[in-house]
Amino acid sequence: MELRTMILGHFLVVSLALNAGLLYRDYYNGKHKSQDVFSFNNECKNASLVTKRDAHVAKRAFLETNKAPSSKALSEIINLDHGDPTMYERYWQQMGDKTTVVIPGWKFISYFSDVRNLCWFLEPEFANAVIRLHKLVGNAVTENRYIVVGTGSTQLFQAVLYAVSPPNASEPISVVSAAPFYSSYPLITEFLKSGLYKWAGDAHKFKKDQPYIELVTSPNNPDGLSREAVVNQNEGILIHDLAYYWPQYTSISSSPADHDIMLFTVSKSTGHAGTRLGWALVKDQEIAKKMTEFIVLSTIGVSKESQLRAAKILQVLSDTHEQKGHFRENEPFFDHSYNLMAKRWKQLRDACEGETEDCESFLRDHKILTRSGKHFGESTKYVRISVLPRDEVFDQFTERLSSITST
Amino acid sequence: MELRTMILGHFLVVSLALNAGLLYRDYYNGKHKSQDVFSFNNECKNASLVTKRDAHVAKRAFLETNKAPSSKALSEIINLDHGDPTMYERYWQQMGDKTTVVIPGWKFISYFSDVRNLCWFLEPEFANAVIRLHKLVGNAVTENRYIVVGTGSTQLFQAVLYAVSPPNASEPISVVSAAPFYSSYPLITEFLKSGLYKWAGDAHKFKKDQPYIELVTSPNNPDGLSREAVVNQNEGILIHDLAYYWPQYTSISSSPADHDIMLFTVSKSTGHAGTRLGWALVKDQEIAKKMTEFIVLSTIGVSKESQLRAAKILQVLSDTHEQKGHFRENEPFFDHSYNLMAKRWKQLRDACEGETEDCESFLRDHKILTRSGKHFGESTKYVRISVLPRDEVFDQFTERLSSITST
Incomplete structure (x- = not known):
């Protein structure tokens, strides 16, 4: 006892x-x-x-x-x-070969996926699969948004910090998030001792009358609660980390999320962590451009193989919901995961x-x-x-x- | 005229x-x-x-x-x-389906490739293919080296900077390379305004009696010449960027390169730029650990799909040389590329x-x-x-x- x-x-x-x-x-x-x-x-x-x-x-x-x-x-x-x-x-094993990808050795050699796209290393197939899934789930607005693909949402978080930090400020901009916050945020923000941004801790305690970046993680990590920004100032830039905003983790609001910068990742939505793939939905063109610039300087784009595989998996995931009545052997992914x-x-x-x-x-x-x-x-x-x-x-x-x- | x-x-x-x-x-x-x-x-x-x-x-x-x-x-x-x-x-198209990879949707979901390896996100298949290729070409020592995989050698270069920079120095360590140097080095070194390291330009002009990092690119980018370190001081840390040290670009020395930190990349060896995959051969365990740490903080590992595809391609490349006599329809890769x-x-x-x-x-x-x-x-x-x-x-x-x- x-x-x-x-x-x-x-x-x-x-x-x-x-x-x-x-x-x-x-x-x-x-x-x-x-x-x-x-x-x-x-x-x-x-x-x-x-x-x-x-x-x-x-x-x-x-x-x-x-x-x-x-x-x-x-x-x-x-x-x-x-x-x-x-x-x-x-679950994916039970889906058999529906999500199997086959990539010939001579394909996707190029750095480029679509030179007409602002994010020129984004595979169109992956972009289409992302848009379809968001429409199906209704968790985020994709209209009039730039999609920036990243090596997981970890890289995209850093891309946003780079994109929204003033390049020539006399001191680094403060990055805050309401406690309890994802414990990796401070590590990632600080590890290179950047002169562009610095970790400033709990957003509840941020009182400076200065520009700042607030991370809004909703549902929150680690406590799972839905969140909104807590710093009430004009000079704030908001990053919405919506990695867990999927039906197996939380209820989805009747109106899709419509924030300026929203981050998502394959590892949270489908479970494919090893694929290292995330995406950002970004309203402002200049921010999307600078995020793309970050990813180019950091890794010169994102694995084509990961994008192709994720595209296939997201499409099949959507199929399991849209073809619910037709193929009863396949339980829809989010239903299965929720249960x-x-x-x-x-x-x-x-x-x-x-x-x-x-x-x-x-x-x-x-x-x-x-x-x-x-x-x-x-x-x-x-x-x-x-x-x-x-x-x-x-x-x-x-x-x-x-x-x-x-x- | x-x-x-x-x-x-x-x-x-x-x-x-x-x-x-x-x-x-x-x-x-x-x-x-x-x-x-x-x-x-x-x-x-x-x-x-x-x-x-x-x-x-x-x-x-x-x-x-x-x-x-x-x-x-x-x-x-x-x-x-x-x-x-x-x-x-x-060339790869002419190889037909020999280099085609097939990845079922349920495989390689995990973040982990081999938890017993210091670089736990390195796929053993890829590591084996790298070792086999280096032995075949004779361009670098792999015995008693740690292999660290990265999202291209661009990420690995940054991982090395992070790994070898003193974490608590009063000012950033100088990064130098003999002019003319790869024009991305200064961009990548400076873009986050890191407090750990700073770009200090032409190695020929570096006279400070302070610790420094010297990039030795051999064959050099942009002039193709073989290079050795030029700063003659005791406190230097050398990074050898051997991206182009392959038979189609230069002659390979009779003794394999044996430096402390050597960087390679798939895009330079096989042409698969879209795969975004590089590797480092590292002598010192602590440096390999800190490079791994960088890649975890930066992108939580490296695409499994890229590693699997590259493993296949490198193995087939080695096959074309080792089976030269047996399969005459396939010209060995380096011979073909050189010609x-x-x-x-x-x-x-x-x-x-x-x-x-x-x-x-x-x-x-x-x-x-x-x-x-x-x-x-x-x-x-x-x-x-x-x-x-x-x-x-x-x-x-x-x-x-x-x-x-x-x-």
Whole structure:
């Protein structure tokens, strides 16, 4: 019974840790030191299934490079920190060869996709698939928008910072986001010590009468809540990170999002994290041009192979919804994903109860790797856990939790 | 005859403009202003076929986004600035389906390729193909090296800067390269106004008794000459950009290159520029770790699709050499490419003679877009021209040159 009180639903909030792999550096604590072991600073998102009392949970863990998490045994590590969206693998497997891409060796050699497009390395097929999907879901306006493709939304976030920062200001522009914010934002903003922009922390505390950039993540990472800008000043530039604004994570508003700069990514919508592909919908031509310029200077465009594969997958995803009545063997993607999420949340709630002062340490003692709430400016009573691993891993996790709380 | 004297082999040095797409910003001239039209700041490399008297040529041109170069007519634009290596397209087309990749939609969803590898997003297949190719060509040591994969060597160059710059120095470390240097180096080094490193220009002029980073590009871009470090101090960190150190561009030394940090890229070796894939061979573990960290912060890894396709292409390339006797229908890749280069150089020499004070303007008047030598710290008498377009475009170019010089 002691253990029962150590893990409690109220504190153990499980987020959708989707965005893996950021090496841990202690920027968040202002220390700026490298570490020898690899750890993964994961992006997370609570599903709409999470009630508000569950909010604000973070987790932290170290995945040592020579220890792959793999086993079934109770003694082996369950790594729920790195947030790899392998949960989606089974769905795509069941789709068979519908999403298979075939690329001949002589095709797509060129740097260029469409020289008439402002974003000249954007494959038209991918752009079309993006527009179709947004129209289907109704989550964002695509009319009169420039589409800028990036190597994941991580690169696009940096492209926006570059595009909207004044090039010749006497000091870097402040970048803020309301706490709790995605813990990678400060790392990415600071790692090159840019003279163009600087991380300025919690948007709630930003009082300077100066230009600023506010990141609005909605649904928010890590707490899953819908958000609006919080700094109430005229000189602000807003970036809307809508990575999780998809039906499996949250309810979609009746009117599509219509902001100046909106970021999306394949890894959050379909689960294809390894494809490293995101897109921005941008109202202003000059901003879209400068974002394109950033991506050219950073990586001279974006993988054609990734764009071709993502185009195919997004088109098939749309097909599963539009042909719902025709091909009953294929459950529509968002329906399937929503249901799977709901099931996992139920499993988790059934398995977990308790409270502890240091939830991350407690779980680590049981070889469950998570991220402590302290990295999100929260209590150590909270952790963040990925609920997007493969079924076997998630089942093993909830079984282990049950066995801990029942002993 | 007047025109004959305006274009002379001595000044019109044709480089292999391979690396396309950098938006032009006037960093090189210290102006730091954006431009409305797109122009492309191309990487170039003279083949070993270029004699020394041909050295140091650069070109500059603007490719307006709504004007695609496409025609056969004398009146239409021939754009030889953007350096797209479509020359290689025909070879790969002749290889048929040998290099075709097939990727099922459910595969390679994960962020991770190999969690036991320091560079955990490196696909083992790609790593194996890289090692095999280097052993075949004998151009670089791979034993006891870490392979770090990047979104082109452009990203890897930035990863190295991040990895070797002192994190807490009072001022940014100087980055130098012997003039004439690849004109993108200063742009890439400066565009984020990093506090970690700064562009310090011509390595020949670097006299400060301070730590520095020296870029050694060999064969050099834009003049094709073999190079060694020129700053003779103890505190230097060397980066060897060996993008063009392949048999079609230069002769390969009897002993493989054995430097601490060596950069390579698929777009220069096989012509697959759209794949956006490069690799670094790194001796020091800590540098390889920090480069990996950069790529994680910058783009959370590298497209799996690009790595899989490149792996296949590199393996087939190696096959064409190792199975030379067995499959005579497939000319070995480097032999084919070397011969094609030789042919083009001959065509060009036959067509071009003359001298002009402003070669770029002169050629632009004839709708041939090039880059002026001034962007490489050279005279406007020089231009750089890509010799890697498709055959039709190159033939059209040499025909037009001939018609100009004969009138």
